[in-house]
Amino acid sequence: MLKRTIVFVIAAAVFLSLSGATNASFPQDKLSTPSVPAGWTTPVNISLQEGQSEAPTLAVDDNGHVYATWTEWFGSVGAPRAMMFNSTDTAGRWGVGQGKYLNYPDIDDVGFPSIVCTPTDGTAIMAYHDGNLSQGTMGVFSRQFKNGQITGEGFLPGLANPASYVTLARNPIDGLIYAVFQYDPTDTVTFELALFTFNPATGQWSGGDLIHGMTGSSRYWPSLVFDAKGMAHLLYITRSPAMVYYTKSTNPGSGGSWTAPINLSGDTGRDWVAPRMAADKDGDVYVVWYGNTGGYESATEEVYFKKTVNGVWQSTENLTNNPLRSEGGSIAVNPNTKDIYLAYHENFGGSNWEVMWKTYETRANGVKSWSEAINLTESAGHSGEPCIKVDSKGGLHLVYHETMADGNMEILYTTKPGIVKPQPPLTILLDSRLDASETRKINRIAWANNPANAGIPMTSTKVFRKPAGAADSAFGLIGSVGPPAVQYEDLNLDVQTKYAYRLTFLAQSGDESDPSSTVVETKKFDFAPLNAAVQTRFNKILFTRFKVNTITFAKNPLNDEAEVSGYNVYRRKAEDGDDQFVLLTTLNASTLSYRDGMTKNGRLEAKQKYAYGVTTLFLSGRESGKAVVISQ
Amino acid sequence: MKKTIFIFASALCLSGVLASNAFGQEPGKHYPTIIGITAASYQIPAELFAEVYGSKAQLIYGLNLSQTVIRYRGWDLDLSLEGRIYSRSGVSTLDQTPTKFSMTPISLAGRVLYETKYVVPFLGAGADWYGYKEKSELGSTSGTASGWHVQFGAYVVIPGVDFLKAKVYYKFTRVKARQNEIEVDLGGNEYGIGLSFGFNLLNIGGNSF
Numbered sequence: 001m002l003k004r005t006i007v008f009v010i011a012a013a014v015f016l017s018l019s020g021a022t023n024a025s026f027p028q029d030k031l032s033t034p035s036v037p038a039g040w041t042t043p044v045n046i047s048l049q050e051g052q053s054e055a056p057t058l059a060v061d062d063n064g065h066v067y068a069t070w071t072e073w074f075g076s077v078g079a080p081r082a083m084m085f086n087s088t089d090t091a092g093r094w095g096v097g098q099g100k101y102l103n104y105p106d107i108d109d110v111g112f113p114s115i116v117c118t119p120t121d122g123t124a125i126m127a128y129h130d131g132n133l134s135q136g137t138m139g140v141f142s143r144q145f146k147n148g149q150i151t152g153e154g155f156l157p158g159l160a161n162p163a164s165y166v167t168l169a170r171n172p173i174d175g176l177i178y179a180v181f182q183y184d185p186t187d188t189v190t191f192e193l194a195l196f197t198f199n200p201a202t203g204q205w206s207g208g209d210l211i212h213g214m215t216g217s218s219r220y221w222p223s224l225v226f227d228a229k230g231m232a233h234l235l236y237i238t239r240s241p242a243m244v245y246y247t248k249s250t251n252p253g254s255g256g257s258w259t260a261p262i263n264l265s266g267d268t269g270r271d272w273v274a275p276r277m278a279a280d281k282d283g284d285v286y287v288v289w290y291g292n293t294g295g296y297e298s299a300t301e302e303v304y305f306k307k308t309v310n311g312v313w314q315s316t317e318n319l320t321n322n323p324l325r326s327e328g329g330s331i332a333v334n335p336n337t338k339d340i341y342l343a344y345h346e347n348f349g350g351s352n353w354e355v356m357w358k359t360y361e362t363r364a365n366g367v368k369s370w371s372e373a374i375n376l377t378e379s380a381g382h383s384g385e386p387c388i389k390v391d392s393k394g395g396l397h398l399v400y401h402e403t404m405a406d407g408n409m410e411i412l413y414t415t416k417p418g419i420v421k422p423q424p425p426l427t428i429l430l431d432s433r434l435d436a437s438e439t440r441k442i443n444r445i446a447w448a449n450n451p452a453n454a455g456i457p458m459t460s461t462k463v464f465r466k467p468a469g470a471a472d473s474a475f476g477l478i479g480s481v482g483p484p485a486v487q488y489e490d491l492n493l494d495v496q497t498k499y500a501y502r503l504t505f506l507a508q509s510g511d512e513s514d515p516s517s518t519v520v521e522t523k524k525f526d527f528a529p530l531n532a533a534v535q536t537r538f539n540k541i542l543f544t545r546f547k548v549n550t551i552t553f554a555k556n557p558l559n560d561e562a563e564v565s566g567y568n569v570y571r572r573k574a575e576d577g578d579d580q581f582v583l584l585t586t587l588n589a590s591t592l593s594y595r596d597g598m599t600k601n602g603r604l605e606a607k608q609k610y611a612y613g614v615t616t617l618f619l620s621g622r623e624s625g626k627a628v629v630i631s632q
Numbered sequence: 633m634k635k636t637i638f639i640f641a642s643a644l645c646l647s648g649v650l651a652s653n654a655f656g657q658e659p660g661k662h663y664p665t666i667i668g669i670t671a672a673s674y675q676i677p678a679e680l681f682a683e684v685y686g687s688k689a690q691l692i693y694g695l696n697l698s699q700t701v702i703r704y705r706g707w708d709l710d711l712s713l714e715g716r717i718y719s720r721s722g723v724s725t726l727d728q729t730p731t732k733f734s735m736t737p738i739s740l741a742g743r744v745l746y747e748t749k750y751v752v753p754f755l756g757a758g759a760d761w762y763g764y765k766e767k768s769e770l771g772s773t774s775g776t777a778s779g780w781h782v783q784f785g786a787y788v789v790i791p792g793v794d795f796l797k798a799k800v801y802y803k804f805t806r807v808k809a810r811q812n813e814i815e816v817d818l819g820g821n822e823y824g825i826g827l828s829f830g831f832n833l834l835n836i837g838g839n840s841f
Contacts, residue, residue, distance in 0.1 A: 539725060541725075541731040542681060542722075542773075543771075543773040543809075543811035543814050
């Protein structure tokens, strides 16, 4: 496949035509608008090049920016061929494709770009293999972009021997870009798999290790993904016949850390096969490849699927299983819902290939299952080489090549938006309590996350408040808390004022949900009377006297006076516990004192100290706690 | 009241003096037994009493009887027995429950009198026995108490009817009553006037020296 030493024919025309060819723009009337199923956007031509645009791949960041790379053929083998890049801007508009011609287009086995991006800062890295003119050998060439502008490029350093077929993936834990590629360290056309890392912060590549396992025999066409926990999952093939192998590592930079390879496919009946893989947030992986069923290299391909559930490999499934040729599977998984999306191309006779679509989602019966295949392109021209990705909001992004009406092959992009706007919080609860001063209150608002927001990175929950009786326009932001908090405490509030609250979720994308349902404060606080005091005097005539304790108190202004029906006065001996309080009398709302010991049957012992408790009674029947005072 | 009695008593004394022209004149006919009635202003200064019944003076009515036991050159020593009645209404200190207080003071005194033709001043002291009663919804009590008093005053002979004499006097009494561990001095200041009728109850000339 690869020549150990590449004889370079450095065509001056190739180099001279680089900039003009790669940055040319084309009229929009070349845009093809084949039909797509409901929910998908009208495909957009993102290549718009004179050449034949093929083999697209893409990456999507957390802001929904899309980065694509593909191969642009300006003729057959030997003619100029460029590795292209394009991306969307902050408004989601595609720019003008830009590319770099291959140094060595003399064979078809060059290029095969891969692309990856960082989550939020607009950085994208593409890599492919090409002739390293300074070394006279095949090398892996990378280009880095920031917000669509190139920021650096070059061959991976320190590779003395042939390197090719690079796959890129980002580790969400350490933030590094990992590149795995074929490498011939012994210069014996024995391709090991080597690993390099790229630090987006420094823009530097670092050499790594050879990935252990099956060392000494060739491994081809690696495909690398990381799950959310930082586990690296790697596919590659051995041949011939081609067989798909899987290995993984929690420390991918260490070659010895990779697990023993697992043969997923067995004999595919093919010489070459390009397996693809996706991983969900729990680390389960979803693998797709294609194989021949009618004998070695027969034209009877089917697309096969295999996945792990809780890390355990499940049975292989034939997802196409029809007489047509089914190839080129690309797979993606919603990292949170674990819905699976498969795109592949299928031949409907002659050169009429279409991009097909299947999903593994929850059906009406509540059970997840694979859908019937949908013809996603259904165009007259040749459609194929789909690449599907899922973004953090569950949005789907698809690129594929399409033969346009003029016979030129272009790269088309279509998307099915995910949940862009978060759904509001659910189950809003409000609880009120008095603070330590017992003159102000604290309202605690609690809520539940909305399951519909699964997969949407959230920035905060925003809390809005208004007086309960005010119009909704009076709602004002009083604070926000970041996830995973599901409650907020509104402090130092006026006790008598009743408040209403509602919430919104703010996603990292800046999208904010509609307001939640409004919750209105209903709890009423029952305040005991204030300034309770007792004065001991005697009711006297000349030779008779009785001890009289006069209990006085004041209305508590924190109570709603209209709701106060009166006061209860309790008494116990000073040395007794509160459970010994006995109701003496109930006073009306305007009577704020009581003389104890005045009645013939209620005389007080002259030398006994008494404690009195006074409570506020409310029309609703509620009663406050006791304001307690002890007589002298 | 006290002021009225004082003015009235002063007028009586003055008229007697003017009528007699002088104390040193020949004394009138001596009546060793005198019976009389009095009306006086009685004021109990005890704080507790004032709280319940007020501090203002109240009329007290009396009946008295005296008998000369020794006579010597115009000086008389007699024994006097007097009974009075007194009542007062009040209210309790906190809830204004009505209460009524009454008492019956009895006094036994020895008096020294100097007889002139129209004016007979006297000075005396003696013992007192008070019966009292307080009645109220809050509680009723009754009892007796004893004490002492000092008094002075004068009889004024009404010209032409020398067996009748007007009397003016002042009396200070101290009588402490105790009930339910409450002690109250029922005594006080008494300003009074009276009308006395002289006669010789025992038909004797008295022990003259």
